[in-house]
Each structure stands twice: as C-alpha cells, then as structure tokens.
Amino acid sequence: MPEQSVHDYYKTFPDERGHFGPYGGRFVGETLMGAIFELEQAYEQYRNDANFLAEMDKDLSTFVGRPSPLYLAENWTAKLGGAQIYLKREDLNHTGAHKVNNTIGQALLAKRMGKKRIIAETGAGQHGVATATVAARLGMECVVYMGAADVERQAQNVYRMKLLGAQVVPVESGARTLKDALNEALRDWVTNVDDTFYIIGTVAGPHPYPAMVRDFQSIIGRETKQQMQAINGKLPDALVACIGGGSNAIGLFYPFIEDESVAMYGVEGAGHGIETGQHSAPLAAGRPGVLHGNRTYLMQDDNGEIVETHSISAGLDYPGVGPEHAWLKDIGRANYVSVTDDEALAAFHELTRTEGIIPALESSHALAYVSKLAPTMSPEQTMVVNLSGRGDKDMHTVAAMAGLKF
C-alpha cells in the first residue's frame, strides 16, 4: 500500500508550476521561459477543447490504429504458472511503438499554435521516426537531433527519418547519445524560439512537458482499464512497464493511480548490473538533481556532473527519468525495479518463441520482470505489461549478440 494516500492525486499533482512534490518544475534559461508559458497556455486551452480532442481521436483511430489490442499471452502464462499475463499491444501502432501517441498530440498543438518548424531529440530513433511521420503528414519542416553514437547504432531508423523528409543532425558533443541530443535540441529551440515547436519524446523536460506527454500517453491506460473491465469485469492486479524517461509507463499507470488495489512496477535498465555502475537506472541508483528542465533522480557523480549510462536498449539509455516517476517512487505508489541486459535479452527470446511476438529490447525489460513476478502471483490474478514497441529495429543488435551480422 502507498505510504501516502493517493486519494486526491489527480487534483494535487502537478501544482500550477509543474511540481510533483520536490520534482519537476521549470529549469531552463530565461530565453525559453516565454516559449514554455506560450506552450502551457496553448495546452491548457486545447486539452479540453472538443474539436482538438476529436481531431486527435480521429488520428489515433485511423492513422495510428487505436485502440491497441489487449492480448492474453496464454502460452507464456501457462509456462510461468502464475498470474494471467496480458500484453498491451502498443507495438502494433503505426511506426511500431507508443511514441506516436504523443507526437500526434504535440504536432496538432504545434499546428494550432501556428508553428512552422518541428524539432525533436531521439535515442533509438523511435521518437524521431514518430515525429518525422507526423511532420510529413502535416507538411512541417522537421529537424531531429540524435547523438552521433546512436546515429551509427541505429542506421535504419536514421534512414527512415530521412525518407520521411526530416533532417537528422548527428550530435558530437558530450557522450554523443540521447542526453546530448536533448541538449542540442534545447539549443536549437532557444535560437529559433519564435517559429519552432519542440516535440519532447518523454515525460521529462520543463513543465508542461511531463504532464502534457503523460496526458497524451494516458490513452494506453484508459484503454487498458476499459478492456480489462470488458474481459474480466475488474481491474488488473498489477501493471508492468519499462522505464527510460518513462512515457510508456506513465501512460499505462496514470489512469490507475487512484485505484490503490492495482500494483505498479516500473522496470529500469540495469545494464551490466547496478553494482558495475554501467546501467541506466537513476531511480535505483541515482539521486535527485536538475537536468533538462526538471528536478528528478539523475545518474551523477559526487560533483553533480551527469555520468554516462549504459543499456542494451538505446531507448532506456538516459541518465534521468520523468519527475512524476520520481514522486511516485518517493510516495511509494509505484515500485521501481531493474533488470540486466542479459535478463532482457532472455525475455526477448522467450516471448518471441512462446507467443510469436518479437518485442523491442526496451519492452523486453518489462517482460523480464514479468517472468519474475507472475510466478509469485495466483492464477486468479491478472497483470498487464506494456508491450511498448516491436523488435524490428533491434534485429541487428540481437543478431550481433549472437555473433551474426547482416
């Protein structure tokens, strides 16, 4: 049970300045403050606007393919011998992951705000592809910042973005990965603040991004709730999702936060093992600090410098985490755990062979935890795991682990 009542959670968090307890907030240079207020105002105006919501629903239905199915993994459930395991099939969305739920929402907002140019950061390239996709459709200029190391690792997604008409800018500074791409996108935004909309891909960044991205992703949890009611007539007992920045997890969790009977598990990337320091699990092994516009748990050294992270999955390879997860951890409403690269890879193969579904390496972290959790639960209990993306993009990584090369 939570250490703190979540009875009034939705009314209370975030506060009007975007704080979840001590986390979140707006930590950006003064030049961006105006743009952030402008965005907040537009979001407040449209989030309950019937026309805006109708347009978004239509896109989610006819362009993305929602609602995504809730699939009972019978073979895997039988094999693990515990709770019934349902997979929320975000992998079946157009572009192959949950990321598009958010880019659709933000792009429609950008259009209403009269912005002509869209920028984004990307790690594995999934958010970049989802952004380039909506930009192509709306006829907007699109620039995607990507760490130079990720550009090399994710050549196929880079090409997809280019096909969609986006300009992909390799970022050479720092560790040349996702956090550096975020820095560079913020630098672009501050320079082109008048005509540019920055589509952040996760529930991080300055307020209102964490709340806005969460709202766009909450379609995952809302559908899950309805689908579980329709199938079983009751709420699930547990929810499981992987956590990089945490957008797929918060999307699943959020509509259940005040339903205290539902346990929540966020699964971070333990990389080579938490004890090695080579991981991407700030909630497990970091401490609070300020980065990329918000206060949250960060992987940092004693001097407050951000340290390099490691995960087999590029989408989890980030030193921070959304501020709302930091808060849900502190109040004890959600449990945060971690699994290693090896455990995730084993789960990747397991699901592929038992259910005929090839999951993304990110989602495989959630699956690895399911394989630990399900056997501890009874067959009458149910759990939903967010299958946040499909594994097509990871073929070369998994093949390389097996010593193969395309």
Added chain:
Amino acid sequence: MSRISQCFENLKADGQTALIPYVTAGDPEPWVTVPLLHALVDAGADIIELGIPFSDPMCDGPVIQKACERALKNDVSIKHVLEMVKKFREKNSDTPIVLMGYANPIEAIGYEKFAELAKQAGVDGVLTVDVPPEESTEFRTIMDANGIDTIYLVAPTTSAERMATIASFARGFIYYVSIKGVTGAAALDVAEVSEKMAQLRELTTLPLGVGFGIRDGKSAAAVSEIADAVVVGSTLVRCIEEHAERMDELPAAVAGLLAEMRHAINARDLASA
C-alpha cells in the same frame, strides 16, 4: 555595500563602463586559471565571471561546451573552483567575482554548504543560468543571508510583466542576454538591445550588463554606449582553446584580446564624457 555594487559606484563616478570577461574555471588546465584571472584584471577587467564546468551546458554554444569538457577532463569541481577564487583573493581583494553555472553541481553540494564555502572563498555573486526566479526562492534567500548577490538574466523574449518580477528579485546587476540563442552564436543588434535597456531602466536602478554576441572592440564599444557593463565570453574562450597547447602564452594572449576591448570602451566613454 557589496563588492559588486561598490565596483559599479566607482565606475559610475569615473564615467566608465564595466568590462566583465567570462572564462571557464580549469580550462584548459586547472593551474592556468588564477594567473589568467590576474592577467584579465591587469588588462582592464572590472568584474570576473568564472564558469563552473558542467557536463551538460544546454544554454551554451560549442565554444563554451568544449571549455567545460576540457575542464572536466581534469575533474574540476565546484570545490576546485572555490579554491581558485580563494587563491585569487590572496592577491586581489577588490575585483568582484561572479560564479556562473548550472543548477546541478550546486545542488550536489547543497545550497547552504555552497553559500558558506563561496562566502569563505570570496565570491560576490552567483548566476545559475538554468534556474529562473520562480525556482530560486530558497537559493536566493540563502545567498542573501550570506551576502552573495544572485544575478538574474533577462532575455529578448522576457515579457514586460516578467521583467518587473525579475527586477524585484535581482541583486548586484541585471544581465541582459542580447540575442535569442546560445553563447557565442550571433552578433547582437544594438538598436534592439537599446530599446530593452530603456524598458529595464524604468523598472530598476540596478546596473545593466549586456552579454552574448560581443566579439571585438567595436561591438564592445557599441554596447558600452547603452549598458553599464559589457560581458564577453566565447571570444575569450576561443582564444583559450587556441592556446591550449601553448599555455605559457595563454594568459597574455587572452588578456591582449580583453585589453583591445577595454581600449575601445574607454575611447567611447571618454568621447561621451
């Protein structure tokens, strides 16, 4: 009166514009910084802005990013930066020092501890570029209690209403960011800046500094026409980068660049006196 306010009073009495160089502490090597600061003062610096290196300097352009990376290669932390200030103070007790950096390294030490150490070292002001006034109430209160000025930024995108709020929080001087962009990005437009200066002067009696986009004597002199202080950073840091392999020549080279700006500003100050 704080050392920063005293400095501006003195300059005002002499009809002079303040010149504020920025360098990143520990760039390219920790031992260079203190001799460099003395050389900058000799070349005409009135206040020094000393950058605290950070791994993710999101408000800075490539020049200062690389300076941070060079400093961090030697693990230069806030504690080292404060030791540098202390050492500088052994020979200089007049020139105000403003630390400029990002929130996280300061949060890692803790506000109270940081304020105590900074005061002991002889720091006069602190500017955290990624902490707007809304998020800095606690920080400002602690700095105030320790007699350290919290310096705030005003940008071209700052609304009139916000300007008034910032003016009410500001201590020491107000730093106007002359362009939309990161440090070292583009040249500033003096007419545009002038308009904002006039707007700010309606709201505050604090001195106004202008930074971002000042590259040489000419632009420094043009800004001194409208501002109380001229801040110059990336141009100097680029010069440091160029001398990273010839560090014995570095302080003189950087000081030479600053001296050029000093002369241009002085000539302008004299002409308008």
